[in-house]
Amino acid sequence: MAKVVSTAAVSARNSVSFWTETVSDTFVDLECRSGGGRESIEGELAVQTLASLDLARVRASAQSVHRTPAGIAASSDNYYLVGVQTKGSCLVTQDGRSAAIGNGAFALYDTTRPYSLLLTDNFEQLVIRLPRTVLERHLPEAARLTALGVSPDPGAASLLVNTVKFLASEIDVLAPDVALSVSQGVEHLIVAGLGGLAGGIPDADRFSRRKLVQNHILENLRYESLSIRSMADQLHLSPSSIHRAFAADGETVMGWVWQQRLDRIREELLSGKHQGTLTELSVAWGFSDSAHFSRAFRQRFGHAPSELLRR
Template structure:
């Protein structure tokens, strides 16, 4: 850990510039304000992945072409804004970085951070060659803030925070290298998916929708299953959940109801054994109100649950009208 705590006020800025440049990459730091500057940086290494946590007063940071020319190693960094805010710029783009946001930047090209007040951030640096993604993909991602409330960022952020908060000293070298490889794979996935057409929405649909649909299918019998509970389980907003389902052409609540009706229709159509009561089937699949279930079933199938059960069991073989319920909306995956 390097800190300005015991450094005389007149030397703090010089000390901090040197500490940051030696720990991360050479850069110029200019404090904002005329008061005494305070900063602390802790570093750890996990295989070839460097993990640092920076806490400091308001400042501006810039990496200029002159500083880049004196650096021998090409690195890519991912910064997680723990507290405070920043304005980040690279490759002609500027991004407002809020608490919890991620930014990706390439140390071989100029960039800047402007922190208007005291802040904290986790910084992960790794060799550029380890990522296995193209320069074009990296360029399309830099200069943007990646939110962590939704999508792939929501899954990645807790893991990075936990990794930065734990010491790598307890890992044997082989384990540390393997863990570093997993982190790099996650970063490469983040960059690749953010760089493709559709960006965050495409990434979220690829990773989140199968999980959301599986969660719904496994919890159809829970009467408390709702957009709110689903969003909470997957650490996303209800609004974002609805946006994911726009691609399915159906709302979340309507999808849940259709899947429940589908399972009820299947169970009521079974032959042999003890015939289940309509109310028991309805409750088993999450319908609390039998009257509401009967109305919803009739609206979907054109007959009441009892009539559906009677029709299916009266036939020697399933007829077209009884065998094919009109409720097939991606029950096991995304279309």
Template sequence: MYQIEEANSFSQWRDMISSTFVPLEAEQVRSGPFTGRIGGRILQDVGIMRLEADAQTVRRSPALIARGGTGHYKLSLQLAGHGLLLQDGREAVLSPGDVAIYDTQRPYTLNFDSSFESLVLMFPQHLLGLSSEDVSELTAVSMGQGNRLAGAIAPFIASIAGQLPELKSPIGHRLAMNIVDLLSTLLADEIYSRPDSGTDNHARMLRRIQHHIEANLADPLLGPDAIAAAHHMATRTLHKIFSASSLTVAGWIRERRLEACRRDLADPLCAHVGIGQIGVRWGLIDAAHFSRIFRAAFGASPSNYRQDPGALMR
């Protein structure tokens, strides 16, 4: 359901943004009357919110982060007015049409010196399909109309957000997932368009291999030997490269396959697709094995998860 909330005082607004997103500290930039408005929808575990408000400063402090909670990424698309996003030692000036990503698990500040309008997409970090190391290089980086992909993606996101009140839930959920996929592509393009540096070749090779895995998850023969051959290296070299990651090669493949299966199981438009077929679609051809590792990863069988995808998010 599309919901609209309005605040006629700053204290009301402060409570509203903390309950809509994650706990936040906020200060009014100038004294006097304040108005704010949030409209949007929660599509399973993805929220799309349109904010209109007066000048303010918003902070996600270490103390608030220490309270715990699921890690999320937030994508901000500036629609009107100007903002300044600070995270990880970087500053991003946000003008209309600019997009930027930030991480709720690390401190950040958003400054708005005048009235503004923004579109915010918030989603669990696991949906992005990029390593946290990749994303940490791109937080508080403004990607605007000068970017070859952002100039096309930003208007699409704004257009979808404008249709939220009328969209039916299954289509809205699919479109939300499409936006997350487009964002992943945009960020990957940013990573690979950066000049090579001799000090980070190892990390860049790890990213390249991870993206190769992502593109070939449906192949049931995808494994360390095949991946090493595709990158013209010995299998032991591949394992050495992954030693810097939190997962082994096989572990990364398994995690990304299970995440793809989980997305399909949660997608109402895939309700007609058999659970075994979903496993096969993502390279897990043994139904019993698929069910076993899915339960181990998410605490529910594929069939139970399909019946209530939101249960694991509560």
């Protein structure tokens, strides 16, 4: 049974705050602003769950929707949203790109990074919310495909639109095992539609992303808890995009982390400033296993760390 919420239940004066709260509860923490010269928002939102997917039908007056850094910091939501336009139009902006989607088209946006939607008056949009891991399992480069419109030409896009329209009205009659199969079919249609865009998108921001990750690593180099997941959470990047930033140069992220730690330890030993044990020094730079540290040091520099300590 769909859960339906409408601004008809509140006064025009309270409609924007009510709508913002409703949309945030349904998707992720968002900021909504009325548009089209209005001071209020009129809207209706119906949401249903289909196995791993949440499907919402949004009908409303003109507005802009913003996923802000503050909203991201205030929550741990880790989803992709797919907006399927069925009436009116929407301008999706994320990662420095913008895509205008009209009736029958769709676009992807990532809730772990800021984005905005500009929606025309009396629009209807069907929004699919799915966990990042679900989409990236089939499409590892999904984070690079945000704010790119998939046209309504015959193909995956039109199949997805027709399927989602059907689900919006018939989802209640699906048996659980059928619902799971249908949800997987929807995932594959999304992947098929976005997959056609992947080949033509250069990873132009790889170098800036690598520099961002490197700076974060150097600032947190001493912490044993430093990991791909902690970097992704704090930098609002996907783990796959962090891996890609280093893989193109034949490196791994954690390999670079260990190299930097070993270099700092060697510098400290050569300076003669360290007065404690090697174990104390290695622990201070994020190594939890002294044997692992000694092996890694010898492999990188060709001699044991104890030789520098004796000097």
